[in-house]
Amino acid sequence: MDLIYSVIAVIGTLVVAFIVSLFLPGIERKFIHARIQQRVGPPITSPGLMAPIKFFFKQTITPESSMPRLYNALPLISLIIVVILLLFLIPEMYFLGALASVIALVGFLKVEEVMYMFMGSLSRSVMSVRMPFPDKAKGAAHQDTPQTFFEELSSLRAFRLIAFGSFPLYIAMFVAVARTGSIYLQDIIAYQQVHGPILFTVAGVMGAIVFFIGYMILLNEYPFSILKGKPDVIEGPYMEYAAKYRAYVYITRGFLMFTLATLFSTLFLGIAPNILNPAFIINLIVALLFPMLMAVLSAFSPIFTYKQFYPTVAGVSIIGVLAIVAALL
Amino acid sequence: MDDKKENRTVIEAEVPMGTVHPAALEPYRLRLFVEDEIVRDAEMTVGVNHRGVERIMEGLPVEKANSLTEKICGICSNSHIWNSCRTAEIALGIEVPERAKYIRIIMEELERLHSHLLYLAHGSEVLGHETFSMRLFYIRETVMDLLGTIGGNRVQYGSAVLGGVRPRCELDDNRIKQITDGMDLLEEKTTAFADRFVSDPMVISRITGVGVISQKDAIRLACTGPTLRATGVAQDLRREMPEYDPFEFDVITQDDGDVKSQLLMRVLEIPEAIKIIRQAVRDLPDGPITNRSWEMQDTPITKSYIEVPRGTLYHSYALEDGRVRNCVIRTPSMANIGAMQHACIGHHITDAQLSVVQCDPCFTCTDRAIEIIKL
Numbered sequence: 220m221d222l223i224y225s226v227i228a229v230i231g232t233l234v235v236a237f238i239v240s241l242f243l244p245g246i247e248r249k250f251i252h253a254r255i256q257q258r259v260g261p262p263i264t265s266p267g268l269m270a271p272i273k274f275f276f277k278q279t280i281t282p283e284s285s286m287p288r289l290y291n292a293l294p295l296i297s298l299i300i301v302v303i304l305l306l307f308l309i310p311e312m313y314f315l316g317a318l319a320s321v322i323a324l325v326g327f328l329k330v331e332e333v334m335y336m337f338m339g340s341l342s343r344s345v346m347s348v349r350m351p352f353p354d355k356a357k358g359a360a361h362q363d364t365p366q367t368f369f370e371e372l373s374s375l376r377a378f379r380l381i382a383f384g385s386f387p388l389y390i391a392m393f394v395a396v397a398r399t400g401s402i403y404l405q406d407i408i409a410y411q412q413v414h415g416p417i418l419f420t421v422a423g424v425m426g427a428i429v430f431f432i433g434y435m436i437l438l439n440e441y442p443f444s445i446l447k448g449k450p451d452v453i454e455g456p457y458m459e460y461a462a463k464y465r466a467y468v469y470i471t472r473g474f475l476m477f478t479l480a481t482l483f484s485t486l487f488l489g490i491a492p493n494i495l496n497p498a499f500i501i502n503l504i505v506a507l508l509f510p511m512l513m514a515v516l517s518a519f520s521p522i523f524t525y526k527q528f529y530p531t532v533a534g535v536s537i538i539g540v541l542a543i544v545a546a547l548l
Numbered sequence: 549m550d551d552k553k554e555n556r557t558v559i560e561a562e563v564p565m566g567t568v569h570p571a572a573l574e575p576y577r578l579r580l581f582v583e584d585e586i587v588r589d590a591e592m593t594v595g596v597n598h599r600g601v602e603r604i605m606e607g608l609p610v611e612k613a614n615s616l617t618e619k620i621c622g623i624c625s626n627s628h629i630w631n632s633c634r635t636a637e638i639a640l641g642i643e644v645p646e647r648a649k650y651i652r653i654i655m656e657e658l659e660r661l662h663s664h665l666l667y668l669a670h671g672s673e674v675l676g677h678e679t680f681s682m683r684l685f686y687i688r689e690t691v692m693d694l695l696g697t698i699g700g701n702r703v704q705y706g707s708a709v710l711g712g713v714r715p716r717c718e719l720d721d722n723r724i725k726q727i728t729d730g731m732d733l734l735e736e737k738t739t740a741f742a743d744r745f746v747s748d749p750m751v752i753s754r755i756t757g758v759g760v761i762s763q764k765d766a767i768r769l770a771c772t773g774p775t776l777r778a779t780g781v782a783q784d785l786r787r788e789m790p791e792y793d794p795f796e797f798d799v800i801t802q803d804d805g806d807v808k809s810q811l812l813m814r815v816l817e818i819p820e821a822i823k824i825i826r827q828a829v830r831d832l833p834d835g836p837i838t839n840r841s842w843e844m845q846d847t848p849i850t851k852s853y854i855e856v857p858r859g860t861l862y863h864s865y866a867l868e869d870g871r872v873r874n875c876v877i878r879t880p881s882m883a884n885i886g887a888m889q890h891a892c893i894g895h896h897i898t899d900a901q902l903s904v905v906q907c908d909p910c911f912t913c914t915d916r917a918i919e920i921i922k923l
Contacts (some may be wrong), residue, residue, distance in 0.1 A: 256682035347564050352577050352593075354564060360591045361581050367561040372585070372897070441676055442750065450571045450674050450901045451563075521754045522676025524898045525585070 224495065225311040231494035232309050233302065236481070239503060240473035241268040243510045251514030267473045271466035279462035283343040290341040294460060294467035297334045300327055301471055305478045310491045313405045320402040321392050324482065328388070328437070331475070332381050335446060338456030339374025346453055373455035376445050380436070384443075384532060388433025388479075390539030394426030395486040397546035404485060411489025417546075418487040425542035427487055432535045434479050435513050438472065442520035445528060480506040559588055563897060567596050571674045571901035574911040580892060580900050587900055590892040592885060598915040602875045605865070610636050610844075611710060613872040617863070620877070621913040622703050623666060626659045627856035628877075628913075630708045631863045637710065639850035639867055642842045646833040648712035649791050651719060654727070654828045655698065655707045656856075657821040661734065662691040663857035664814040664821075667908045671811055674905045675754060680745070687737045694730045698723060712838030719832060727829050731822050742815050755807040759891040759903030762805055769886035773859020775907045778813040779805035785855035794831065795824045807899075810906040844870040858908050859883060879913040 244267035253260025262269070284290040304327045306312055313319045343349060348366045355362050396402050398417050399410040417423040436443045447455030457468050481492045484505040490498045523531065560583040567575040575596045581589040601620055605613040617632040618625045630652055637644060644652075669684035692702050699705025700716050707717040719727070745751065761771070766779040776783055777800060784799040786792040800816045802809035844867070851864040859880030866873040884907045891903035 252678070256679050257686060258682060346569065350564065350567060350577075352564070352567060352596075354562075354577070354579060360579065360589060361559050361562060364559050364562040364581055367563050367582075369563070372563060441678075444676070445898075448676065448898060450676065451565070451898045453570055518679045519748075520677065520750050521672075522898065524754070524896045526896065527750070527753055 228311045228493050228495045229306065229309050232492050232499070233305065235494055235499075235503075236305055236477050236492065237474065239506060240477040241271075241470070243267060243473050243476045243506070244469070246507065247510040247514040251511050252518050255515070255518045267469065271469045274461075274466035274469070275463050277462040279464065280459075282459035282461075283345070283349065284341045284459065285343075286341055290338065290459070291464045293334050293338050293341075294464055294471055297331055298467055298471040298474065300331045300334070301474045301478050303327060304331075305474070305481060305492065308404065308478070308481055308485050308492055310405075310408070310493050310496075313403075316403075319404045321396050321404070321407075321486075322402050325389050325392060328385070329381065332377065332385060332437070335377035335456045336374050336381070339370045339372075339377055342370040342456060342459045343368055344370060344458040346458060369452040370456060370458060373446055373452045376452075377456065380446065384436050384445075384528075385433060386532060387429045387535040387539055388437055390536055390543065391426045391430035391433055392482075392486060394422055394429075394539070394542045394546050397543045398422060404491065407486060408489045408491055416488045420546070422542045422546035423487055425538055425545065427483070429535050429539040429542060430483055430487070431509070431512065432531070434483070434509060435516065436532070437479065438476060438513070440513050441517040442523045443528065443531075444522055445525070448522050450522060476510050477506045480509040483509070559583065565901070569901070571905070573670060574909070576909075576911050578892075578900065578904065580897060582897055585897045587892045587895055587897060590889045590900070592889045592904070594885065594911045594915055596915070597912055602877060605872050605875045607871050607873070609870055610867060610872055613865075613875070614708070614710065615706065617877070618704055618706060621879075621910055623663050623910060624659060624856050624858065624861070624913065625704050626655050626707060627854065627861055628863075629706065630656060631852050631854045631856075631861050633708045633710055634854065635850050635852040635863045635865060636867065638852055639847035640842055640845065642711045643839055645712055645836050645839055647835045648837045648839075650828045650832050651713045651717055651837060652708055653791060653795070654719070654825055655695075655705060655713075655717070657825045657828070658691055658695055658698075660821045660857045661818060662688055662695065663908075664818055665691065665738075667814050667857075667905075668811060671807075671902070671905050674902050675751065677751060680741075680751075683741065687734065687741060690730050690734050690737070694727060697726055709838065711840060711842060712836070715837070718837055719829075724829050724832070727825065731825055735819065735822055738815070738818050745815065746812075752808065755811060755902075757804075757806055757808075758895055758899045759807045759810075759906050760805050760894075761887050761891050765890055766805065766887060769890060770883050771859075771887045771907075772880045772883045773855070773857070773908075774813045774817065775810065775859065775880075775884050775887055778802045778809040785853060785860050789854060792824075795827050797824050807902055807906045810908075814908075849874055856880060858910060879910065881908070881910045881914040884909065885914070 245263040245265060248266050249260040249263045281287055282290055307319045317323060347369045395407050395417055399407045411417060418427055439446045460468050481502050484490045484502050490501045492502045493499055559581045563580045563582055565578040566572055567577050577593040579591040580587050605616055614629055614632045618629040620628045665684055665688035669681045672680035695705055696702040698717050699707050707713050761779055763779040763781060766776050780801055780803045782799045782801050797820045800813060802813050847867045849864055849866045854861050862878040865875035888904045888907045892900045
């Protein structure tokens with residue numbers, strides 16, 4: 220009976236998460252961006268649900284890549300990583316021990332980040348070097364300079380994000396660890412069931428702010444969209460994805476939005492995602508609230524360059540460290 | 549900054565952008581030579597969109613050629629047709645009725661308003677601020693509606709004809725009221741936007757000290773229009789044009805020559821354009837709007853310069869049997885290309901397109917083959 224309960228809880232949670240995640244991009248764009256910008260906006264199902272469905276039925280292209288099959292497989296691998304992340308957040312999976320810990324989650328998130336580097340390294344879109352244009356014509360400047368693709372630039376930026384950009388998110392995750400004295404999700408939830416949510420402490424509030432900024436950075440949302448920005452690298456690592464592979468990219472993004480919000484409610488509210496637990500509604504509310512807040516902030520921000528990005532990350536990381544110190548006290 | 553711009557020896561890699569790029573409204577190739585994502589040198593190439601308008605105009609009857617000039621640009625269409633008509637009017641000595649002159653000024657200043665608002669919207673978009681961009685496009689609709697009402701069309705109004713303006717563009721009391729109300733609404737909206745714009749710390753942080761063009765460089769690179777005025781040079785051809793003599797307006801300048809100055813230039817020029825339109829509507833003289841009592845004759849090459857939203861526009865041609873010969877057109881963006889390249893240097897690669905956009909490029913205007921035919 221317990222086994223059936225667990226199977227239903229795991230599968231049910233994943234299915235509901237998947238369904239909700241399909242609507243998150245639509246909610247973000249229709250109800251926040253469009254309202255703020257005084258326009259009608261797309262139908263709510265369009266960006267997250269109808270667009271992937273449409274892409275599944277499109278004819279695909281063979282990308283200009285040194286390893287096209289690997290390149291095309293990367294969004295699916297990303298999706299699997301994000302699903303695994305959510306899987307380990309579900310209480311029924313806590314028997315796995317170390318895999319259901321903050322350290323393991325950080326590891327999986329890092330792997331997800333590395334995917335952008337791979338995508339960028341393996342892509343050669345037509346938008347820059349391959350654009351048919353006589354750059355090396357007589358009289359042209361710096362003819363011996365090697366030419367760089369936008370995706371290579373994106374790949375380097377992904378590396379910088381791994382190196383320091385995602386600090387805020389990981390530091391915020393360790394606020395819960397510092398407070399509870401355990402890296403295991405099971406212990407973190409148990410602590411909050413006894414002592415109340417960490418969010419309602421000073422350390423928790425500071426950690427939540429830092430987590431939210433980290434959430435935006437990991438999702439590459441404006442103003443932190445240095446990996447894929449219209450002014451220079453355009454779509455960055457995703458540029459060559461077409462048809463079903465682009466659909467995977469869209470689905471992964473929606474699922475990551477849900478998973479990170481669920482991670483927040485697990486670490487800061489002590490509510491793990493489980494469809495058979497009535498408190499699951501809190502997970503859903505947080506999952507809706509995060510993209511909406513993100514959309515508000517991104518609607519009123521220009522895109523950052525390193526000049527703004529470095530100080531923001533440094534400042535937020537310092538707040539995160541202070542939150543950890545406050546949690547330890 | 550000057551030291552940075554002089555340091556052009558260390559080139560790590562080239563990042564080519566375009567000719568198709570979402571941050572560029574029009575096709576051009578921008579080669580950026582970078583070192584750790586900082587642009588050390590830049591090379592811009594235009595020419596992929598040329599339509600050879602001057603060549604097509606060669607031998608056309610002057611009335612047809614005038615209409616054709618309007619198709620050069622979708623933003624400053626009125627400027628081209630006005631200057632083309634003005635060229636023939638100077639050559640043939642046609643006296644334009646006062647009322648027609650005022651209507652031409654109203655059309656031109658309305659075009660300046662929509663051009664500046666489009667510039668600000670595009671600049672905001674490249675800045676990554678979609679909300680500003682959308683709101684500016686929304687504000688711009690007021691001007692577009694007025695242009696559509698007067699000219700019957702939102703882009704190609706065809707208001708100027710030889711000797712005056714088209715009868716469709718006559719301003720009756722109802723239209724004058726629409727313009728007056730439109731200006732009130734526009735002033736209110738643009739003031740609110742300007743307040744919001746200058747008080748946004750994130751936007752100001754992104755545009756201050758970016759894409760700097762010093763006054764010395766602006767003069768050396770032969771910049772024109774607001775791009776030049778944003779470096780502190782009070783050069784506005786409207787001060788020299790007899791058509792603008794009846795109107796009071798200030799020539800706006802800024803000192804820093806960066807993206808902030810360029811954007812503020814356009815923001816501050818909007819109230820001046822509104823001021824001119826209000827004066828023109830208030831003092832609109834009575835009388836005919838077209839002078840048809842002129843005769844065609846052969847003329848030598850005649851030049852005409854006017855101040856359009858982007859700077860100084862030049863048209864010249866000769867007339868032979870009523871047909872256009874040796875037509876040459878120089879748009880302001882042509883003069884500003886050097887500044888666009890220069891502005892990228894020393895700044896982050898993300899700011900490169902912004903540095904180009906700050907000069908308000910219109911390459912579809914600029915891309916025209918110049919062919920000299922020996923007759």
